Amino acid sequence: MDSDIVGQLGLGRAELFIGGRWVPAGGGETLTLVNPSDGSELARIARGTAADIDRAVAAARAASEGTWGALTAAERGRILLRIARLVADRVDDLARLEALDVGKPLAQARADALALVRYLEFYAGAADKLHGETIPYQRGYTVLTLREPHGVTGHIIPWNYPMQILGRSVVGALAAGNATVLKPAEEACLTALAFARIAEEAELPAGALNLVTGLGEEAGAALAAHPGINHLSFTGSGATGALVQAAAARNAVPVVLELGGKSPQVVFADADLDAALPFLVNAGIQNAGQTCSAASRILVQRPVYDAVLGRMAERYRALRVGPALGGYDVGPVVSARQREIVADYLEVGRGDGLTAAATGTIVPQAPNGGFYVQPTLFADVPPEHRLAQEEIFGPVQVVIPFSDEAEAIAIANGTRYGLVAGVWTRDGGRQLRLARALKSGQVFVNNYGAGGGVELPFGGVKASGHGREKGFDALYAFTAVKTVAILHG
Numbered sequence: 001m002d003s004d005i006v007g008q009l010g011l012g013r014a015e016l017f018i019g020g021r022w023v024p025a026g027g028g029e030t031l032t033l034v035n036p037s038d039g040s041e042l043a044r045i046a047r048g049t050a051a052d053i054d055r056a057v058a059a060a061r062a063a064s065e066g067t068w069g070a071l072t073a074a075e076r077g078r079i080l081l082r083i084a085r086l087v088a089d090r091v092d093d094l095a096r097l098e099a100l101d102v103g104k105p106l107a108q109a110r111a112d113a114l115a116l117v118r119y120l121e122f123y124a125g126a127a128d129k130l131h132g133e134t135i136p137y138q139r140g141y142t143v144l145t146l147r148e149p150h151g152v153t154g155h156i157i158p159w160n161y162p163m164q165i166l167g168r169s170v171v172g173a174l175a176a177g178n179a180t181v182l183k184p185a186e187e188a189c190l191t192a193l194a195f196a197r198i199a200e201e202a203e204l205p206a207g208a209l210n211l212v213t214g215l216g217e218e219a220g221a222a223l224a225a226h227p228g229i230n231h232l233s234f235t236g237s238g239a240t241g242a243l244v245q246a247a248a249a250r251n252a253v254p255v256v257l258e259l260g261g262k263s264p265q266v267v268f269a270d271a272d273l274d275a276a277l278p279f280l281v282n283a284g285i286q287n288a289g290q291t292c293s294a295a296s297r298i299l300v301q302r303p304v305y306d307a308v309l310g311r312m313a314e315r316y317r318a319l320r321v322g323p324a325l326g327g328y329d330v331g332p333v334v335s336a337r338q339r340e341i342v343a344d345y346l347e348v349g350r351g352d353g354l355t356a357a358a359t360g361t362i363v364p365q366a367p368n369g370g371f372y373v374q375p376t377l378f379a380d381v382p383p384e385h386r387l388a389q390e391e392i393f394g395p396v397q398v399v400i401p402f403s404d405e406a407e408a409i410a411i412a413n414g415t416r417y418g419l420v421a422g423v424w425t426r427d428g429g430r431q432l433r434l435a436r437a438l439k440s441g442q443v444f445v446n447n448y449g450a451g452g453g454v455e456l457p458f459g460g461v462k463a464s465g466h467g468r469e470k471g472f473d474a475l476y477a478f479t480a481v482k483t484v485a486i487l488h489g
C-alpha cells in the first residue's frame with residue numbers, strides 16, 4: 001500500500017535526474033528509505049557519488065550557457081508557473097509521499113505541499129521584476145547595474161521539510177536564471193524526486209534542475225567542494241554547515257547557511273493568553289519538533305507563569321502520537337538515530353532533576369518498529385541548562401520564568417542561536433523595543449510564524465547561519481551585481 005504511491009509516481013527506480021535524463025548512479029549502488037511510522041522499507045534511492053555530482057554540475061553549466069540561460073525572465077516565470085499548476089494538481093499525492101517519508105501528520109504535509117505551490121507562484125511572478133539600477137555619477141558617465149544569475153547553484157537540503165526548503169532554495173535560484181544541482185537528504189527525498197518528474201513534465205529545459213540523491217559525506221561533500229559551482233545554499237545542522245562553508249571557501253564560492261535554532265516565545269503578563277496558547281505548544285511540537293524555527297523555549301512572566309504552564313500542560317496531556325497517516329497530533333521522528341538523540345536529552349533532563357510538567361501519549365496503535373517519542377514539557381528550567389541551550393530537534397519544550405523586560409531579553413538572547421522569536425504583549429512600546437532588542441532573523445509579535453509566508457525574508461544570525469532565503473532577498477542572493485560604467489562625454 002505505502003509503496004504503491006512510490007511506484008505510481010514513477011519513483012521506484014532509484015535513479016538520478018541529470019541533464020534532463022533519469023540515470024542510475026555511476027557506482028550502481030542504492031540506499032534504503034525507511035518509513036518512520038513503522039520502520040519498514042519505503043523505497044530505494046540511488047547512491048550518487050562524486051562522479052555523479054561532476055556530471056550534474058557539467059549538465060547545469062551546459063544549461064546555463066545554453067537553452068536555459070538564453071530564456072528571458074518572463075519565459076522562465078512562465079515555466080515555473082506551469083510547474084506550479086502541476087504541483088497544485090498533485091498536492092494530495094505529494095502530501096502523502098512527504099508524510100510517509102518524513103513521518104509527519106498528513107495535514108502538515110499538505111500544508112507543506114501548498115507552500116511549495118506558493119513558492120512557485122511567488123517566484124514565477126518575481127522572475128521578471130528583478131532588475132538593476134542606474135546610478136548618478138560624474139559628468140559624462142552613465143552607470144548602470146545588471147543583476148545576473150551566478151550560473152550554477154548548488155543546493156543541499158535536509159529531511160525535515162523537503163518540499164518547503166526545495167521551494168525556497170531551488171525555485172528562487174531558477175527564477176533568478178541559475179541552473180541548479182540539488183542534493184536532498186538521504187533520510188527523506190521522495191518529494192524532491194517527484195518534483196523533478198513534474199519539472200520534466202512541465203518542460204523545464206534539460207539541465208536547469210539536476211538532482212543527485214546520496215549520502216551527505218559523499219554526494220553532499222562533493223557538491224560543496226565542487227569548483228564548478230558559483231553559489232551554494234545549505235540548510236541543515238551547524239556542524240555540517242561549517243564543513244560545507246570551509247569546502248566552498250577553497251573555491252571562493254559564496255554560501256547561504258540556514259542552520260539550527262533555539263527559538264523563544266516570550267509571554268508577558270499583559271498578553272492575550274487565549275490567542276497565545278495554541279501557538280506556544282503547536283510551534284514546539286509541529287513536525288515532532290523537528291523544525292529549525294521550533295519554539296523550543298517558552299519564557300513566561302511570573303504573574304501568569306502558573307496559568308500558562310497549566311494550560312500548556314493540559315494541551316500536552318491531550319497530545320496523541322501515532323503514524324503519519326493516522327490523523328494524530330504528532331508523528332514519529334524521522335529515524336532511529338533521531339529518536340535516540342531525543343531520548344538522550346529526555347534522560348539528561350530527568351537525570352538533572354528537571355520537572356516534566358506533562359507528557360503526551362503514544363497511542364497503542366503505533367507500530368513497534370516506528371520511531372515514536374513522548375512529547376515532554378519541562379517546567380522551571382534554568383536558562384543555562386543544556387535543555388534550554390541546545391537544539392534537541394524533538395517534541396520537547398522548556399518553560400522558563402522571568403520577572404521583567406530586561407531579564408526576558410537577556411534570557412531570549414542568551415543562546416548561541418538567533419533564528420526566530422515570538423513576543424506576546426499588548427504594550428505597543430514593548431512590542432517595538434523587543435522587536436529591536438531580540439537578536440534573531442525574524443521576530444513575530446502576537447503571532448508566531450505569520451503562517452510561514454513565502455514573501456518574508458528568512459534566515460539566522462549568530463550560530464543560526466547567514467544569508468536570507470524567501471521573499472525578494474533570496475533573489476538578490478541568487479544573483480551577482482555587475483556594474484557597467486559608460487564614459488560618453
Ligand code: NAD
Pocket residue numbers: 156157158159160161183184185186214215216217219220221222224235236237238239240241243244258259260261291292293391393419460464465
Ligand atoms: P545535516 O547537516 O546532517 O544534513 C543536512 C544535509 O546536509 C543533508 O542533505 C545531508 O545529506 C547533507 N550533508 C551531511 N553531511 C554532509 C557533508 N559532510 N557535506 C555536505 N553535505 C552533507 O542536518 P540534519 O540533521 O539532516 O537536519 C537537521 C538540522 O537542519 C537541524 O539543525 C535544523 O535546525 C537544521 N535546519 C535548519 C533550517 C533553517 O532554515 N535554518 C531548516 C531546516 C533544518
